[in-house]
Amino acid sequence: MTPDTDSQRTIVSSSFERHDLPLEESFTISRGTTDTATVLTVELEDETGRVGVGGAGPASYYDETPDSVEEVLPKLLEAVESIGDPHAQQVIEERLAALAPDEAAARAAVSIAVHDLAATQADEPLYRRWGLDGARAPTTSYTIGIDSPDGMHDRAQRARERGYDVLKVKLGTDADRDRLEAVREAAPDARIRVDANCAWTPEEGIKNTEWLADLSVEFLEQPVPSEDIDGLRRISEEGALPIAADESCVTATDVPAVADAVDIVVVKLMKCGGLRPAQRQILAAKAHGLDVMLGCMTESNASIAGACQLTPLVEYADLDGALLLESDVYDGVAMSDGKIDLTSVARGVGISPR
Ligand SMILES: [Mg+2]
Structure with a gap:
């Protein structure tokens, strides 16, 4: 050539x-x-x-x-x-x-x-240009949004039928425990993480980690408002689960402030502004001994495929944004059963028009 x-x-x-x-x-x-x-x-x-x-x-x-x-x-x-x-x-x-x-x-x-x-x-493929091992991409979680307990039971059941083994459950309502119990009943063997999107107080967070742990939840994401780093620290120290910072950790420069308050940092391209900023945030988190989850908003494959290139660097993936869409304008990285298949990327980030 x-x-x-x-x-x-x-x-x-x-x-x-x-x-x-x-x-x-x-x-x-x-x-x-x-x-x-x-x-x-x-x-x-x-x-x-x-x-x-x-x-x-x-x-x-x-x-x-x-x-x-x-x-x-x-x-x-x-x-x-x-x-x-x-x-x-x-x-x-x-x-x-x-x-x-x-x-x-x-x-x-x-x-x-x-x-x-x-x-x-x-x-x-971009991940190959960075020298990353495509086989290390973690399985993505599939998100169960807030609904009635019965509705969440059905959503979780459908997700399991579609082959998703890892579920992320949104909470932060008046009947969180009923909702999570319904999901656990529908998906007894799934790995489950919970995201409260800033909705709880530190006291609620500490108390809730007990029943979350009883329902075999892996970790709890952003239980308290973004500015409440002390609240995150208290829940980490006094609660029963590892804690992840999402809204509290937007870019690499936010990592030091949360480093002794949480175990996991959530990195999203749409928060930090691109692939190089995301790489820096991931490395900053690692330098502080933290694990990383790559997350997303509700997004097209046109951006999810970019985030997928970084997945060999992280412990957890929550890159289901395009899986939640009824239709998309691009195809992206293959994600059958939530398994991010970087070998499906021939070149670039693996986006092709539909
Ligand atoms: Mg989140």
């Missing part, structure tokens, strides 16, 4: 599109309910017609909306086109951060597309 010339690798055009993707079932967490995931997808093209794809799944909790992403993307894409070289990832990341410091999902979309194009040009 003749190596590319610089001009053949250069980004010559870019575009983005907004999609309203219906969910299979309405999805409720302690903060509210959604029926649709509004995502934005980005495409970058080089001179030979090779395409890099990425996606943004903005979360209003982090003050980002589809409108705000749509507004900032032209500026970010213009910057990437002016840099031109998709392999100039350090420079691109710095420029994006300067242009849109508060728009992490928009930056993540561009970051994924740039990495996808660069690895596609090299004709290699």
